[in-house]
Amino acid sequence: MLLLLLLTSAFALLPWAGAGRIIGGREAKRHSRPYMAYLIIQHGSENSTCGGFLIRPDTVLSAAHCADKKGIVNITVILGAHNINDQEQSQQRVLAKDWVIHPNYSPVGFKNDIMLVKLKRKAKINKYVRLISIPRRMGLVRKGAACEVAGWGMTSVTGHKTNVLREVALKVQNEAICQHLFHNYQRQSMICVGDASNKKATYHGDSGGPLVCNRKAYGIVSHGQKRRLFPEVSTRILFFEPWIRKQLKRFALQEVPGSPSFD
Missing domain, CATH: 2.40.10.10 (Trypsin-like serine proteases)
Structure with missing residues (x-):
């Protein structure tokens, strides 16, 4: 799923299409995410x-x-x-x-x-x-909200793949972080998420999966940075x-x- 590492100057964007993975997560309970x-x-x-x-x-x-x-x-x-x-x-x-x-x-x-x-x-x-329901009208998700992402993507940056559904907990971050690192970040239509400890993220193959907060899909796994796991960007569904x-x-x-x- 999405990528996490310390903030530094140079970076490159990479979409998570293809064989993707969840980094630092765990195997999901069988059929616990039927959506x-x-x-x-x-x-x-x-x-x-x-x-x-x-x-x-x-x-x-x-x-x-x-x-x-x-x-x-x-x-x-x-x-x-x-x-x-x-x-x-x-x-x-x-x-x-x-x-x-x-x-x-x-x-x-x-x-x-x-x-x-x-x-x-x-x-x-x-x-x-x-x-799974998606939010409408006043259904905003704010900084600090605890969310989860699941997928069949990669489980490490070295390319290990998983056959079973895995999940990871990620928090909604201060949008200033993504605005600083992603030149094309748009606050209205995107959500800045990740785990600042650099141990959890989405990665290749997790693209398109839901960012689930409070049992609703608030975001869609979109993109992150090629050489860093933190932060990552989800499409804001409400917009x-x-x-x-x-x-x-x-x-x-x-x-x-x-x-x-x-x-």
């Missing part, structure tokens, strides 16, 4: 992976940079997984019918790094696969709520009992 999604993005003859999360029975939220590639053939979404390399009976594998990247997404600074994926069929909601609603209507989804998405 988690594993995305396999096929572009040309190659595949990459990202995280995501289920906000409607047929809609997954993820990061735009995960699908910002030429020649994408399809996106496969796996729900209900713990060990992504096992054929678990709990897993549901669904092809994407459509996906939409925010029209103002920019790889320079990862501005508006958000994407919605429409599934070809609705997920079967059960104890292994469930929705994009109007756009999300517009896309849900475009997907012909209706807010009906049994499929809550917003609190």
